[in-house]
Amino acid sequence: MHDVTHSHAGARDRLERQLAFLVEADRLKGVLRQTTLCDRSRAENSAEHSWHLALVALVLAEHAPDVDGARVLRMLLVHDLVEIDAGDAFAYDASANVGKEERERAAAARIYGLLPEDQAEELRELWDEFEAGETRAARVAVAIDRLQPLLLNHHSGGGSWKAHGVGRAAVMRRMAPIEAALPSLWPTVLDVVERNCALGHIAP
Numbered sequence: 001m002h003d004v005t006h007s008h009a010g011a012r013d014r015l016e017r018q019l020a021f022l023v024e025a026d027r028l029k030g031v032l033r034q035t036t037l038c039d040r041s042r043a044e045n046s047a048e049h050s051w052h053l054a055l056v057a058l059v060l061a062e063h064a065p066d067v068d069g070a071r072v073l074r075m076l077l078v079h080d081l082v083e084i085d086a087g088d089a090f091a092y093d094a095s096a097n098v099g100k101e102e103r104e105r106a107a108a109a110r111i112y113g114l115l116p117e118d119q120a121e122e123l124r125e126l127w128d129e130f131e132a133g134e135t136r137a138a139r140v141a142v143a144i145d146r147l148q149p150l151l152l153n154h155h156s157g158g159g160s161w162k163a164h165g166v167g168r169a170a171v172m173r174r175m176a177p178i179e180a181a182l183p184s185l186w187p188t189v190l191d192v193v194e195r196n197c198a199l200g201h202i203a204p
Contacts, residue, residue, distance in 0.1 A: 014116045017114060017115055017116050018115060018116065018119070020114050021111075021114040021115045024084065024111060024114055025047075025081060025084075025111075027084045028045070028046050028047040028050070028080065028081060028083060028084055029045050029046075029047040029048075030045065031045055031046040031047075031083045031084065031087060031088055032044075032045055032046075032088070033045065033046060033049060033088045034088070034090045034160040034163070034164070035049070035149045035152045035153065035156075035159055035160050036152065036156045036159050036160070037152065037156065038151075038152055038155040038156050039156070040156045040157065040159075044152065046080045046083045046088055049080060049148065050076060050077055050079070050080050052148055053076040053077075053141075053144055053145060053148055054073050054076045054077050056144050056147060056148055057069065057072050057073050057076055057140075057141070057144050058073065060144070060182070060185070063182050063184050063185060064136075064140045064181070064182060066136065067136055067137050067140050068137055071126075071137045072137050072140050072141045072144070074126055075126045075127075075129065075130045075137065075138065075141045076141055076144065076145070078112075078123050078126055078127060079126070079127055079130045079141070079145075081107075081108075081111050081112070081123075081127075082103075082104040082107035082108050082111060082127070083107075084107065084111060085103070085106070085107035085110060085111065086100065086103040086104045086106075086107045087103075090160070090164070091149075091174055092160070092164055092166045092170055092174070093164070104131075108124055108127050108128075109124075112124045112127065130142065133177075136181075139177065139180065139181040140181050140182065142177045142181065143177045143178045143180070143181035143182045143185075144182075146174060146175055146177055146178055147175075147178055147182070147185065147189070150175065150189060150192055150193075151192075153196070153201070154192045154195075154196060157201065158196060158199070158200075158201025158202070159201075161196065161201055161202050161203075162200075162201045162202075165203050166202060166203060167202065167203040167204065168193065168197055168202050168203065168204060171193055171202055172193065175189050175193070
């Protein structure tokens with residue numbers, strides 16, 4: 001009887017921790033990014049960004065047929081949760097990225113740590129794998145994370161590129177992981193960049 005009671009208490013505690021994590025994750029909807037929606041109506045939030053990345057991974061999976069697509073999806077869905085604490089550091093703003101790694105590591109420890117130990121470890125491993133960018137799945141996930149803002153900026157009249165006067169060299173550095181991980185998409189990336197340079201949306 002004691003064992004059954006203990007088991008029930010353990011299951012209840014596990015569920016409470018899972019639900020607490022899910023409620024905390026809701027805060028990601030309030031973290032605004034520099035990227036605007038394609039219709040230019042407002043800034044994208046980080047939860048929308050994560051959902052869109054997962055959708056990109058699903059739709060463009062054929063461009064990385066050698067990769068565990070489910071792992072890429074899991075990585076993209078949980079990676080940006082650290083922004084609940086650390087915020088979204090604009091990729092093209094060097095000053096905003098000072099201390100970013102330390103802030104995000106502390107956030108990862110707290111946020112994933114809300115979960116039961118086994119799930120906390122699993123999600124933290126996914127986050128670490130993305131950050132390291134050493135596995136094939138992580139490189140594909142990073143490439144997708146670079147591709148999505150490119151699409152939004154292109155379809156919103158330059159978006160954050162135009163708003164912050166971002167130059168071509170900086171954009172090309174930021175897009176480089178796409179060439180390495182998803183080479184079949186690289187000609188499209190180049191076309192988008194050159195068109196936005198011609199329009200003045202990307203600075204020389």
